[in-house]
Amino acid sequence: MSDSAKQPNSDLTNLNSDYATKYGFRDPVDYFHKGAKGINHEVVEMISKLKKEPRWMTDRRHEALDMFFSKPIPQWGNTALLNEIDFQNIYYFVKPVEEMSKDWDDVPEYIKKTFDRLGIPEAEKKFLGGVSAQYESEVVYHSMRDDLKKQGVIFLSMDSGLHEQEEIVRKYFGTVVPPTDNKFAALNTAVWSGGSFIYVPPGLDVKIPLQAYFRINIENMGQFERTLIIADKGSRVHYIEGCTAPIYSTESLHAAVVEVIALEGAYIRYTTIQNWARNIFNLVTKRASAYRNATVEWIDGNIGSRLSMKYPCIQLMGEGAKAEVLSVAFAGIDQHQDAGAKVIHAAPNTSSRITSKSISKDNGRASYRGLVKIYKNAVNSKASVECDALLIGEEARSDTYPTMEIDNDQVKVEHEARVSKVAEEQLFYLTSRGLTEDEARLLIVNGFMEPFTKELPMEYAVELNRLIELEMEGTVG
Amino acid sequence: MTEKNPLLDFRDIHVEVEGKEVIRGVSLRVYSGQIHAIMGPNGSGKSSLSNALMGHPDYSIIKGEAYLDGQNLLKMSADERSHAGLFLAFQYPLAIPGVTVANFLRTALKSHRGKDADMSDFRKIFLKQMDALSIDRSFATRYLNEGFSGGEKKKVEILQMAMLNPKIALLDETDSGLDIDALKIVSNEINRFHNDNNGILLVTHYQRLLNYVKPHHVHVMINGRLVKSGGPELALQLEEKGYDWIEKATRGKVEV
Numbered sequence: 001m002s003d004s005a006k007q008p009n010s011d012l013t014n015l016n017s018d019y020a021t022k023y024g025f026r027d028p029v030d031y032f033h034k035g036a037k038g039i040n041h042e043v044v045e046m047i048s049k050l051k052k053e054p055r056w057m058t059d060r061r062h063e064a065l066d067m068f069f070s071k072p073i074p075q076w077g078n079t080a081l082l083n084e085i086d087f088q089n090i091y092y093f094v095k096p097v098e099e100m101s102k103d104w105d106d107v108p109e110y111i112k113k114t115f116d117r118l119g120i121p122e123a124e125k126k127f128l129g130g131v132s133a134q135y136e137s138e139v140v141y142h143s144m145r146d147d148l149k150k151q152g153v154i155f156l157s158m159d160s161g162l163h164e165q166e167e168i169v170r171k172y173f174g175t176v177v178p179p180t181d182n183k184f185a186a187l188n189t190a191v192w193s194g195g196s197f198i199y200v201p202p203g204l205d206v207k208i209p210l211q212a213y214f215r216i217n218i219e220n221m222g223q224f225e226r227t228l229i230i231a232d233k234g235s236r237v238h239y240i241e242g243c244t245a246p247i248y249s250t251e252s253l254h255a256a257v258v259e260v261i262a263l264e265g266a267y268i269r270y271t272t273i274q275n276w277a278r279n280i281f282n283l284v285t286k287r288a289s290a291y292r293n294a295t296v297e298w299i300d301g302n303i304g305s306r307l308s309m310k311y312p313c314i315q316l317m318g319e320g321a322k323a324e325v326l327s328v329a330f331a332g333i334d335q336h337q338d339a340g341a342k343v344i345h346a347a348p349n350t351s352s353r354i355t356s357k358s359i360s361k362d363n364g365r366a367s368y369r370g371l372v373k374i375y376k377n378a379v380n381s382k383a384s385v386e387c388d389a390l391l392i393g394e395e396a397r398s399d400t401y402p403t404m405e406i407d408n409d410q411v412k413v414e415h416e417a418r419v420s421k422v423a424e425e426q427l428f429y430l431t432s433r434g435l436t437e438d439e440a441r442l443l444i445v446n447g448f449m450e451p452f453t454k455e456l457p458m459e460y461a462v463e464l465n466r467l468i469e470l471e472m473e474g475t476v477g
Numbered sequence: 478m479t480e481k482n483p484l485l486d487f488r489d490i491h492v493e494v495e496g497k498e499v500i501r502g503v504s505l506r507v508y509s510g511q512i513h514a515i516m517g518p519n520g521s522g523k524s525s526l527s528n529a530l531m532g533h534p535d536y537s538i539i540k541g542e543a544y545l546d547g548q549n550l551l552k553m554s555a556d557e558r559s560h561a562g563l564f565l566a567f568q569y570p571l572a573i574p575g576v577t578v579a580n581f582l583r584t585a586l587k588s589h590r591g592k593d594a595d596m597s598d599f600r601k602i603f604l605k606q607m608d609a610l611s612i613d614r615s616f617a618t619r620y621l622n623e624g625f626s627g628g629e630k631k632k633v634e635i636l637q638m639a640m641l642n643p644k645i646a647l648l649d650e651t652d653s654g655l656d657i658d659a660l661k662i663v664s665n666e667i668n669r670f671h672n673d674n675n676g677i678l679l680v681t682h683y684q685r686l687l688n689y690v691k692p693h694h695v696h697v698m699i700n701g702r703l704v705k706s707g708g709p710e711l712a713l714q715l716e717e718k719g720y721d722w723i724e725k726a727t728r729g730k731v732e733v
Contacts, residue, residue, distance in 0.1 A: 424534060429571045432531050433581075433637065434559035434588040443584060447575025447620070 038088040041065060044190050047093045051159055051193075054166060057173075064179035064189035071183040074309075077338050077369070081307045085281055090253055092191045092224070148206065153237075154199040155210050158226045161197025168199055172230055176259035176287045176315075184255040184283045188224045192257065195225030200235040200266075209238040209271075209457060227258040231266035231294075238269040242460060252280045254305075260288035262296050264318065269297040273460055275467050276305035278335065284310045292318030292347075299455050300327040302337055303467050311369060313342035316350035316378070323352035328452040331364030331396075332471050340369035340401075345378035345411075354385045357452060359445060360396035361471070367399040368417075376407040384414040390448050391421050392441070392472075442472050482547060484509045484676045485563075485645045490541035492522070492529040492701075498539070499525045501701040507645060507676040514679040514687055516712060517698035518720045523680040524568055526698070527647040531565040532558050546644055560589060562644030566634035566651050572622040578633060579603065579617040582640055589641060606639050609669070611662050627654025635666050646670070648679045652686035664689030684716035697723055 036043075044065050048058040073082050148155070154165060162169050179189040196212050231237050254276065262268045268288065276282050282305040288296040298312035314323035329337035343352040358366035368387045389398035400417050422444050430440035446453070446465055453461045483506035492500035499522045507513050517523050529536035530543060532555035543550040545561050553561060573581065582603060586594050607614055610632045622630050631651055638646050648667070652660055667690050671677055679692060687695075687709065695711040696703045699720065704727040705711065715723070 423571075426571055426573060428531075428533050428555060429567065430573070430581075431555035432559055432565055433585040433641065434556050435584060436556050436588070437554075439584070439588065440556075443576055443581070444573060447573055450575030450620075 037091055039065070039068075039090070039092050039187075039191065043092050047191060047193065050093070051162075053162060056170065057162060060174065060179075061190045061192075064186045065191075067179050068183060068186035068190055071186055073183060077309055077367075078307055078336050081281070081336060082309075085253060087187075087253075093193055148208070151204055151206075152201040153204065153206055153210075154197065156197045158195040158197045158228065159193070161228070165197065165199065168230065169197065169228065172228060172259065172261060174259075176261060176289050177257050177285050181285060185257055185285045188226060188255050188257040188285070192224045192226035194223075195227040195256065195258075196229070196239070196241075197227070198229040198237065198239060200231045200237045202232040203234045204232075205235065206237040209240045211240045211242075223254045223256070225256050227256070228261075229259070229268060229270070230261045231263060231268045233263045234265040236267040238271065240271040240457070240460065242273045242275075242463070252277070254280055254282045254284070256284045256286075258284070258286040260286075260296060262288065262290045262294035262321075264292045265294060266291075267295045269299065270312075271299040271456065271460070273301040273303070273456070273464055274305070274308075275303045276308070278304060278306060278332075280305045282308040282310065284308075286310065287313040287315065288323075289315045289317050290321040290323060293320040294318065295322040295324070297324040298327070298341070299452070300325070300339070301452060301456075301464060302327070302329045302339055303464075303471060304330075304332075305335060305337075307336045307338065309338045311340045311342050311371075313344070314352065315344045315346060316352065316381075317346055319347045319349050321347060321350045323350075325352075325354045325356075326452055326455060327356050328449050329356075329358045329366050330468065330471055331358065331360045331366040333362045333364060336365045336367070338367045338369060340367075340371075342371040343373070343383060345372075345374040345381045345383065348377060348379045349381065350378055351382040352384070354383075355388075355451065356386070357388045357390075357449060358398060359390045359392065359448065360398050361392040363393075363395040363397075365397040365399070367401065369401045371403045371405070372413065373405045374407060374411050374413070379408055379410040382412045385416070386414075387417040388448075389417075389419045390445065391419065392445070438472070442469055445472060481508070483507060483544075484511075484546055485544070485678065487530065487543035487550075488541055490526070490529070490543060491539045492525050493537050493539045494525060494535060499536075499701050500529065502541070503698070503701070503703050504541075505678075505696065505703065507678055509644075509676055510673040511694065512671060512677045512679065512690065512692045513694045513696065514681060514692040514712065515696045515698050515703070516681055516684070516715055518724075519682065521698045522701040523682075523698050524649050525701075527565055527649045527678070527680055530558075530647060531555060531563060556588065559641070559643075564638050564641055564643035564646045566631075566638055566646065566648045568650040568653065570622050570630045570634055572620070572625075574620055574623055576621050577618050578621050578636075581621050582637065585637070585641060603640065606636055609639075610636055610666055611659075612636060628656060628659045631655055632659065632663060635663050635670075639666060639670055642670075642675075644675050646675070646677050648677065648681075650681055651679070652681055652683065660686065661689060684712045687712045699724055699727065 041062060044061045048061055156164060174189060177185050179186040198210060200206055229239060260268055260270060274282065286298065290296045296314045300312055302308050302310065312325055316323055323343045325341035327339055327341065329339045331337040337358060340356060341354045343354065354370060356368045358368065360366045366389060370385060372383045372385060374381055374383065385402060387400050391398060398419055402415060404413060406413060422441055426444055427437060427440050430443060431437060435443065445468060453464060456464065485507040488504045490500055490503045491498060503526060515523055525536055529538050538551055545563050548561050550558055583594060583599060604614060607616065612632050622633065631654055634651065651663065655663060664686065679686065679690065692709055695707055695709060697705040705723055
């Protein structure tokens, strides 16, 4: 092999420099409300007061904080990394602008610049149903097409949702992910800020995906957005969130909670692509309840972060409900992606499919951790789990921790796990057609991810491929 | 046939696989406009030779020289050899899951041209080529070689050859796995590809492909060496008598 074959081509080199400008920039933000670091009841009270929340929410926050204090850090997964989190060295609330803007014109210039570089206005022109872009802890830009509004779709920031749709929020908030669930869900409930609130009225098919962009932009700042989606009977909606984060040198915590409720016959697809900076702890609780004949699909892509722990869950609560989890994780240098899925079959004739794909590169580590639980009454249910790991380099690591708890024998359960390496023979085949080794490896990796990528809207697929290209750079197979 | 510089020229090539010498001094010149066939029994080293020439990392050329249109092949990586105009149609093409035939070919063409091909031009040529090979158009969006039959894989190899338009095409057992209709179609395309400015080196066990693609020269490889060369009639002799008679006739000479 000649030396030139080992050099990344100029496209890839240029892409690297792009990373800092396109995804790693920071704006000098004069933070409007930047409280002190650390967490206590005073901070919680302040957050709630600043947001002018109803008392019941303030009370919920305080209760949740007590739960947070009383719960131990999880004793499973990558405990060494989890123990590195210093909860008293984190900002719990930052509010960059006084009020939420409804018009693009009202958005401050420096924030607009950020969004321009993320390409939000362009995306909006194409097919945005509504934008809710999170900058810091507060939603600063929010718009929705008039026609959607007329149809009765409610798409707000969670903060506005609480004020404008208090009834619905009060009815569903914390019902799918209670603060008792885990330490990070408790923390989120105590200090949540931002996130999306969506309600789709009965029978409505929302044809355009609803999108939100999230972004962390200050060191040591935790982001605790809270998302609640309710699809009423027979309605359909697709929600998309994409994340890009700047590069930082100190630890940062992201602990979101997402609650999704698909009522009878409803369909919800929730698509996420997260590209966190390499120092971020991404500890997210995502859970959905699917009622009779409802369908929930999590499409979940995880790139970056120091440690991600994320197991999107679907509870099949009614007969004939369906669950689909399709996830991909990319673990690069010093990263641990501990991702997976949970499906709870709690009713007859329910079905689920989990497809988990992971790529580990260099000393990166990807773990699949999953649970399929089928209760005794969930007869004639079907579940399939497929885990597919691709290793790049000798140090890369992949683990699988599948758990199946099947309480009745009238079910069909399949489990498949594969680990593969980028094969020398495949590389030769592709290089013999003129691709450099780097290009060949990238093509193989993109091909491996294709079952995931093809589920994404075009512009997300393009962005994901670009991110993977950056991550793959300089790989020595 | 003009006697200018050879397009493909290799001299005294020795190839080692896993420490074992499988090609033991092979020389050949292919001039532009020529079709050569290397025939030989299984295990004689035919595929090792083509893999080594293409630059497979497991097939090290431990001795000898090889030039493509005057350029030193042995100093190039596989992708550079491809860019220089060498092409290998594989005996057993591998599947690349998730990569569609169309996407793969676009990427390969881009690497050759240094820029993306115009989409509508690409589409036009690509579909025309698929039609010529009687490859169903649905294959454009199928994953490369995944779930393809043996014959479909071979057709797609020839499709790639036609699209990349190399100076020298090494065709490794391209006829195996083809039924008679597919063999005719594939042969047609090989003949259509062939012109005065390129050269073909066919590697085959059987004579049947040579009924359709007429070689100018036929060489017999046994035990890692070319032991006999001749015209097209040599292939017919082999078909009739098998390889035994040559093996017997050359044994004394080969085992020095």
